[in-house]
Amino acid sequence: MWILPSVLRQYGILGMNRRNVSYISRYNMRSRYPLVDDKLKTKLLAEKFKLSTPKLRGVIRYQYETAFFSEMVQNLDGFAVKPSKGSGGKGILVIKGREDELFIKTSGRKVDISHVKRHLSNILAGLYSLAGVPDSIIIEDLIRPSKMFEQLSYDGVPDIRFIIFKGYPVMAMLRLSTRASDGKANLHQGAVGVGLDIASGKGLHAIQYSKRVYNHPDTGLGLDKIEVPDWKNLLLLAAKSYEMTKLGYVGADLVVDRNQGAMLLELNARPGLSIQAANGTGLIPRLKIIESIDPDLYFTPEERVEFSMKTFSSALNIA
Amino acid sequence: MKSKLPFYLVIFGLILVGICVAWHRHIYLKVPFKPGMDKSVWLIEARIDFAAYGKPVKVNLDLPDHPPGFTMVSEQAASTGYGFSIIESPEGRRGEWTKREANGSQTIYYKVQVVEDPEVQTLIRFKKNPKPKKIYWDLLQSVAAHQLVEQAYDKSSTPLSFTRELVKLISSPEPDQNASLLLSDYSLTNLLMMLLNHAGIPARLSMGLELEDARRYQSLKPVLEIFYEKKWTGINPETGIEGFPDNMLLWHREGKSVIDVTGGRDSEIRFSMLKQTLPAIDLARLQFEQNGFSKLNLYSLPIEEQSVFKLLLLLPVGALIVTFMRIIIGIRTSGTFMPVLIALSFLQTQLFQGISAFVSIVALGLMLRGYLSKLNLLMVARISTLIVLVIFLTSLISVIGYELGFQMGLTLTFFPMIIIAWTIERMSILWEEEGSREVFVQGLGSLCVAIIAYICMDMDIIRHFTFNFPETHLIILAFILMMGQYTGYKLTELKRFGDIRKDF
Numbered sequence: 024m025w026i027l028p029s030v031l032r033q034y035g036i037l038g039m040n041r042r043n044v045s046y047i048s049r050y051n052m053r054s055r056y057p058l059v060d061d062k063l064k065t066k067l068l069a070e071k072f073k074l075s076t077p078k079l080r081g082v083i084r085y086q087y088e089t090a091f092f093s094e095m096v097q098n099l100d101g102f103a104v105k106p107s108k109g110s111g112g113k114g115i116l117v118i119k120g121r122e123d124e125l126f127i128k129t130s131g132r133k134v135d136i137s138h139v140k141r142h143l144s145n146i147l148a149g150l151y152s153l154a155g156v157p158d159s160i161i162i163e164d165l166i167r168p169s170k171m172f173e174q175l176s177y178d179g180v181p182d183i184r185f186i187i188f189k190g191y192p193v194m195a196m197l198r199l200s201t202r203a204s205d206g207k208a209n210l211h212q213g214a215v216g217v218g219l220d221i222a223s224g225k226g227l228h229a230i231q232y233s234k235r236v237y238n239h240p241d242t243g244l245g246l247d248k249i250e251v252p253d254w255k256n257l258l259l260l261a262a263k264s265y266e267m268t269k270l271g272y273v274g275a276d277l278v279v280d281r282n283q284g285a286m287l288l289e290l291n292a293r294p295g296l297s298i299q300a301a302n303g304t305g306l307i308p309r310l311k312i313i314e315s316i317d318p319d320l321y322f323t324p325e326e327r328v329e330f331s332m333k334t335f336s337s338a339l340n341i342a
Numbered sequence: 343m344k345s346k347l348p349f350y351l352v353i354f355g356l357i358l359v360g361i362c363v364a365w366h367r368h369i370y371l372k373v374p375f376k377p378g379m380d381k382s383v384w385l386i387e388a389r390i391d392f393a394a395y396g397k398p399v400k401v402n403l404d405l406p407d408h409p410p411g412f413t414m415v416s417e418q419a420a421s422t423g424y425g426f427s428i429i430e431s432p433e434g435r436r437g438e439w440t441k442r443e444a445n446g447s448q449t450i451y452y453k454v455q456v457v458e459d460p461e462v463q464t465l466i467r468f469k470k471n472p473k474p475k476k477i478y479w480d481l482l483q484s485v486a487a488h489q490l491v492e493q494a495y496d497k498s499s500t501p502l503s504f505t506r507e508l509v510k511l512i513s514s515p516e517p518d519q520n521a522s523l524l525l526s527d528y529s530l531t532n533l534l535m536m537l538l539n540h541a542g543i544p545a546r547l548s549m550g551l552e553l554e555d556a557r558r559y560q561s562l563k564p565v566l567e568i569f570y571e572k573k574w575t576g577i578n579p580e581t582g583i584e585g586f587p588d589n590m591l592l593w594h595r596e597g598k599s600v601i602d603v604t605g606g607r608d609s610e611i612r613f614s615m616l617k618q619t620l621p622a623i624d625l626a627r628l629q630f631e632q633n634g635f636s637k638l639n640l641y642s643l644p645i646e647e648q649s650v651f652k653l654l655l656l657l658p659v660g661a662l663i664v665t666f667m668r669i670i671i672g673i674r675t676s677g678t679f680m681p682v683l684i685a686l687s688f689l690q691t692q693l694f695q696g697i698s699a700f701v702s703i704v705a706l707g708l709m710l711r712g713y714l715s716k717l718n719l720l721m722v723a724r725i726s727t728l729i730v731l732v733i734f735l736t737s738l739i740s741v742i743g744y745e746l747g748f749q750m751g752l753t754l755t756f757f758p759m760i761i762i763a764w765t766i767e768r769m770s771i772l773w774e775e776e777g778s779r780e781v782f783v784q785g786l787g788s789l790c791v792a793i794i795a796y797i798c799m800d801m802d803i804i805r806h807f808t809f810n811f812p813e814t815h816l817i818i819l820a821f822i823l824m825m826g827q828y829t830g831y832k833l834t835e836l837k838r839f840g841d842i843r844k845d846f
Contacts, residue, residue, distance in 0.1 A: 041829035148721030
């Protein structure tokens with residue numbers, strides 16, 4: 024259950040204090056935080072840099088605009104409503120279809136327009152925003168996971184979290200929602216985290232509630248057999264976000280859409296630490312390697328991905 | 343990588359300066375390191391407010407005159423533009439402030455420092471024994487008073503035992519007809535004074551000040567005294583036992599009034615007091631030769647401000663504990679500094695009452711909030727509603743507590759209502775999003791941190807240091823800064839990553 028600090032250090036586990044002092048506050052410029060804290064800004068920036076992201080269908084900034092919500096989503100079958108400054112997946116409402124006047128949530132529950140509008144005004148009032156400040160709403164296309172991903176997860180869309188350090192992908196984790204996590208991909212709510220090999224996108228090690236698991240608790244799928252297709256493209260998309268934000272230490276969340284392929288969902292300037300538990304290994308040795316690269320040299324995203332795939336391959340086991 | 347040397351130098355400097363200044367204060371100003379080593383010194387401040395209307399002003403205040411149980415160390419009458427003198431008259435000591443012309447609202451301060459000293463007895467200034475006052479009653483009352491005095495007289499032998507019997511008759515839970523008739527017109531203390539005089543025992547009502555640490559806006563309370571065996575003795579009007587209440591400083595004993603103001607109106611007198619632990623010898627010195635370093639302490643502030651600072655200076659201790667709990671231990675709390683504010687209010691309410699009131703307010707608030715979420719309110723309106731509800735709940739709990747005999751009513755007002763409303767709001771959202779478990783984890787975490795902060799802030803030694811050695815805060819600051827650079831693991835992370843690599 025408990026572990027000695029010396030053992031943790033030996034495994035190279037990054038703790039929260041060290042993450043905050045030595046990485047986040049050192050490599051992330053405060054002035055660039057809004058680029059990732061505000062999902063609308065991230066989205067517009069991603070479009071500018073030609074990084075694929077779910078299509079923006081509408082923005083609601085003021086309370087009175089909620090009256091036009093029905094018209095905004097008139098032609099959309101499925102869509103997601105998100106608080107622009109939300110954190111940890113809070114306040115996201117995903118509608119997968121319609122039935123007459125009712126909206127069908129991913130859980131299958133049907134809700135009417137007044138329920139949706141209440142949710143909208145909650146978001147605008149800042150209920151889900153990081154500091155409780157008034158927020159705006161993003162309406163974007165529903166992501167329809169590809170067949171391969173769909174069968175991995177119980178309800179909800181699996182996403183892939185990358186830790187991008189100075190533009191290099193250093194660690195990756197696939198998050199699968201479970202019955203316990205209620206369709207959400209949050210690890211502390213019971214989602215399964217599968218550590219992925221940076222070199223190949225193969226499942227290495229998986230956890231649920233910080234305990235090791237081998238199969239998905241609901242679908243029974245063997246987690247070590249997972250192999251994410253088109254892996255290099257995903258890495259590339261994640262690595263390119265560095266040019267966009269210039270933030271040194273970020274978490275990039277990606278999804279794979281049935282039709283659109285890999286898409287950048289959001290970025291996080293304070294990425295969590297559970298990715299280490301999912302991978303069964305620590306971040307520190309990998310971060311140290313990246314820190315030892317001469318900062319005067321510039322490498323393209325392609326070169327950086329090549330480097331990461333070669334260096335952080337599970338076959339080498341550097342930690 | 344930046345060198346950390348300057349940072350550590352700053353830390354080292356802060357600690358060094360803190361320790362040196364404290365040492366200097368200890369050696370040269372003789373401020374003791376341990377609390378309670380000296381007699382406690384009470385600093386009492388009377389503040390007189392009145393409105394003047396452009397005429398000559400004379401303010402005449404009765405001053406304490408050898409109050410039993412206390413020695414006066416020093417007194418000061420600070421008021422700009424006023425002449426001041428102390429007059430020793432047969433009516434006692436009185437202070438007189440005068441000014442040729444004053445306009446608008448005026449404030450006069452009188453400060454006195456007294457040391458508890460059980461040996462001190464009342465100074466006898468009069469030659470003749472005082473005579474009982476003549477008391478006038480109306481027809482019904484006079485019969486009742488007469489009968490009561492007769493009853494008590496039959497069962498007693500000395501003035502003291504007479505007083506005791508009289509108290510028994512009047513303050514019994516079911517007083518007889520005579521007593522209840524008189525009590526309907528007079529207060530208990532007043533009635534006793536009248537009956538005693540009626541029976542030929544000289545008795546009077548003095549005005550005393552109840553001394554309690556860091557109190558403000560206090561007023562004088564009546565104290566019953568009888569003249570017996572050539573001295574005035576206090577009588578407890580509830581029990582009839584002789585002696586003055588503990589920590590009661592008799593302020594006004596002879597003469598007609600506590601305060602007379604000519605040339606002004608709406609005069610009001612309020613008292614603030616503070617307990618200090620300074621050696622008595624130094625008190626006088628500090629009062630009269632305030633130079634250089636000795637000025638750098640908080641004693642020179644008016645007492646009202648000092649009592650605020652006494653509490654305020656405990657906050658850094660709370661902040662230090664929160665920093666430690668969150669960075670080193672890794673306890674999750676709801677709202678970063680909410681626990682400190684809660685701990686601060688526990689200081690006023692006592693721990694047990696504080697916790698039970700806090701938990702019940704939050705629990706009831708969460709239940710009401712559950713209903714609010716159905717109403718589909720905008721957030722600001724919802725939190726405003728919660729604030730109103732929290733205040734309502736607090737009053738309700740105070741009333742219920744009072745009825746059950748817990749004297750916590752007034753102190754509950756120290757709870758930070760708005761913070762509690764926000765806590766309820768956040769916990770309720772947490773409940774909806776993360777489930778009840780997270781709510782309990784964070785709620786318990788907050789409460790634990792609050793209790794630990796309370797225990798530390800309530801310790802005599804810590805209270806003593808933070809107030810008497812303000813430089814301690816430099817050391818606290820150094821510790822907080824140092825923790826800000828801590829990059830090691832949190833204690834809770836040792837469990838969080840406890841299963842890593844068990845079978846890898």
